[in-house]
Amino acid sequence: MITAALLIGIAKGGLSSAASLAVPLLALTMNPVQAAALVLPVLIVTDAAALWLYRKDWSKRNTFILLPAMFAGIAIATLIVPFTPEPALLAFTGLVGLWAVWRRWFKSQPNEQRRAEILPGLVWGTIAGITTFITHSGAPPTQAFLLPQNLNRFVFAGTMAVTFAIANFAKIPSYFALGFFDGLNWPLIAGLAAVGLAGTVIGRWLVKSMSDKVYMRVIEILLLVLCTILLWKAASDVFA
Numbered sequence: 335m336i337t338a339a340l341l342i343g344i345a346k347g348g349l350s351s352a353a354s355l356a357v358p359l360l361a362l363t364m365n366p367v368q369a370a371a372l373v374l375p376v377l378i379v380t381d382a383a384a385l386w387l388y389r390k391d392w393s394k395r396n397t398f399i400l401l402p403a404m405f406a407g408i409a410i411a412t413l414i415v416p417f418t419p420e421p422a423l424l425a426f427t428g429l430v431g432l433w434a435v436w437r438r439w440f441k442s443q444p445n446e447q448r449r450a451e452i453l454p455g456l457v458w459g460t461i462a463g464i465t466t467f468i469t470h471s472g473a474p475p476t477q478a479f480l481l482p483q484n485l486n487r488f489v490f491a492g493t494m495a496v497t498f499a500i501a502n503f504a505k506i507p508s509y510f511a512l513g514f515f516d517g518l519n520w521p522l523i524a525g526l527a528a529v530g531l532a533g534t535v536i537g538r539w540l541v542k543s544m545s546d547k548v549y550m551r552v553i554e555i556l557l558l559v560l561c562t563i564l565l566w567k568a569a570s571d572v573f574a
Contacts, residue, residue: 335372335522335526336526336529338373338526339376339526339527339529339530339533340529340530340532340533340536341533342373342376342377342380342530342533343380343383343529343530343531343532343533343534343535343536343537344533344534344536344537344540345380345533345537346377346380346381346383346384346495346530346533346534346537347383347384347387347533347534347535347536347537347538347539347540347541348387348388348487348488348491348495348537348538348540348541348549349491349537349540349541349552349553349556350473350477350490350491350494350495350498350553350556352537352556352560370468370469370470370514371509371514371515371518372518372522372523372526373470374470374502374505374506374509374514375518375520375523375527376523376526376527376530377470377498377502378499378502378503378506379527379530379531380527380530380531380533380534381495381498381499381502381503382499383531383534384495384496384499384534385495385496385499387495387534387538388488388491388492388495388496390492391488391489391491391492392489392492392493392495392496393450393485393489393492393493395449395450396450396455396479396480396483396493396497397493397496397497399450399452399455399456399459400455400458400459400462400476400479400497401459401497401500401501402456402459403455403456403457403458403459403460403462403463404459404460404462404463404466404472404497404501404504405463405501405504406459406460406463407459407460407461407462407463407464407465407466407467408463408464408466408467408501408504408505408508409463410460410463410464411463411464411467411468411508412467412508412511412512414464415467415468415512418468420468420469420568420571421567421568421569421571421572422568423464423465423468423469424469424471424564424565424567424568424571425564425565425568425569426465427465427469427471427474427475427561427564428474428560428561428562428563428564428565428568429561429565430461430474430475430478430561431473431474431475431477431478431557431558431560431561431564432558432561432565433478434474434477434478434481434557435554435557435558435561437482438481438482438554439554444484445484446484447483447484447485448482448483448484449483450479450483454479455479458475458476458478458479459475459476459479461475462475462476462501463501466498466501466502466505467505467508469564471560471564472498472501473494473557473560474557474560474561474564476494476497476498477494477553477557480493480494481550481553481554486546487541487544487545487546487549487550488541490549490550490553491541
């Protein structure tokens with residue numbers, strides 16, 4: 335649990351895909367729904383720190399495109415979560431991330447920054463809203479939208495931070511309505527949140543110490559690792 339909280343903090347400090355590793359990691363030893371409920375309060379606390387760290391470094395256009403779509407995805411997920419096989423969602427999310435990494439590594443891409451397009455942002459944002467609600471793994475579809483834009487590392491990290499901070503707050507009413515918070519160990523969550531806050535400092539330091547090129551490669555590698563874990567977890571659930 336401490337490792338998961340530290341990963342969340344490092345992610346909120348700028349290495350965004352790391353946070354999505356937390357739920358699959360915890361799901362190895364507990365029910366995935368319980369893991370998602372345990373992680374959300376830690377995410378919200380570290381989101382507040384991330385908002386402060388990146389208050390000047392985020393793309394308003396990307397955020398304004400993604401958020402309405404993510405809200406729609408969260409609403410859809412609230413309705414379908416009792417009927418959605420988790421392995422299918424994990425596998426789909428993992429495949430999205432693998433496709434994003436493949437496109438970055440093996441398909442020719444322009445090096446200059448590109449303007450965010452509305453329609454792709456709405457599609458990827460909706461998918462991110464669904465996946466982040468159920469498994470907190472909204473990074474792959476969001477990064478599939480952001481990576482081709484070649485944003486500098488601070489704006490990329492800040493856009494992820496601001497977007498997911500607001501999206502995570504939007505999950506709270508639905509989590510209460512579905513009873514996900516019932517029976518949580520709040521003293522344990524407080525301790526994990528403190529570890530997460532320490533992780534945000536580490537994450538921000540790591541971002542500052544890298545060049546844009548190195549940062550993006552680290553993000554791509556983290557995304558690859560995350561998607562491999564998601565696919566492995568999906569296969570394990572199917573064949574268990």
